[in-house]
Amino acid sequence: MVHSEETKEQVGRESKPRGRPRSFDRATALERALMAFWEHGYEATSVSDLTRAMGIGAPSLYAAFGDKRALFEEVVREYGVRYGSFGDRALAEEPTARAAVERMLREAAVEYTEPDRPRGCLVIHAATNCTSPEVEESLRARRNANIAAFERRMRADVAAGILPADTDVAALARHTGAIIQGMSQQARDGASREELEALVEIALSIWPRTGTHTG
Numbered sequence: 127m128v129h130s131e132e133t134k135e136q137v138g139r140e141s142k143p144r145g146r147p148r149s150f151d152r153a154t155a156l157e158r159a160l161m162a163f164w165e166h167g168y169e170a171t172s173v174s175d176l177t178r179a180m181g182i183g184a185p186s187l188y189a190a191f192g193d194k195r196a197l198f199e200e201v202v203r204e205y206g207v208r209y210g211s212f213g214d215r216a217l218a219e220e221p222t223a224r225a226a227v228e229r230m231l232r233e234a235a236v237e238y239t240e241p242d243r244p245r246g247c248l249v250i251h252a253a254t255n256c257t258s259p260e261v262e263e264s265l266r267a268r269r270n271a272n273i274a275a276f277e278r279r280m281r282a283d284v285a286a287g288i289l290p291a292d293t294d295v296a297a298l299a300r301h302t303g304a305i306i307q308g309m310s311q312q313a314r315d316g317a318s319r320e321e322l323e324a325l326v327e328i329a330l331s332i333w334p335r336t337g338t339h340t341g
Contacts, residue, residue, distance in 0.1 A: 202248070
């Protein structure tokens with residue numbers, strides 16, 4: 127790296143007060159923090175909860191990740207890459223908005239009920255009872271960005287004649303957002319994959335169709 131000498135000096139300055147180099151795997155610690163925030167949400171997960179879950183002390187957490195908010199922001203980015211990217215892939219790969227939404231909702235039914243990790247969506251659940259305005263706004267912005275992406279794809283289908291010209295795309299996009307947010311909460315409440323898949327069928331039944339629609 128071009129700035130390697132500067133980085134070495136900075137690391138040296140930061141590590142001297144602690145007397146020894148970092149003795150944990152950062153990726154493993156980040157994954158454990160992700161699971162803690164996913165299970166309990168931002169507000170209910172304390173620094174003590176995090177250090178216990180991550181298997182490190184508070185000084186190591188602050189040195190490696192910054193404060194709780196900075197760690198959470200990194201967790202959200204990691205979640206988006208590792209667990210939450212199925213919606214983006216569906217929008218990018220499917221030929222129509224309806225096909226993309228169908229794929230996204232069906233995959234959400236699977237992802238939100240995986241037995242080996244917390245249920246539902248971290249970005250949706252972590253905002254529960256959140257009293258940090260910055261964190262709350264960041265999560266809200268992510269959810270609204272998803273709805274905006276749905277709407278853009280739907281408008282493209284209206285322009286292509288796949289959806290009727292009078293389709294209320296704003297309402298349809300918000301309906302999609304409401305369904306996926308509701309599926310996340312119902313998964314948290316114990317709904318099974320099959321029960322969520324049944325919701326998907328009802329959600330898709332309201333979609334307007336035209337004679338040119340094939341998805």
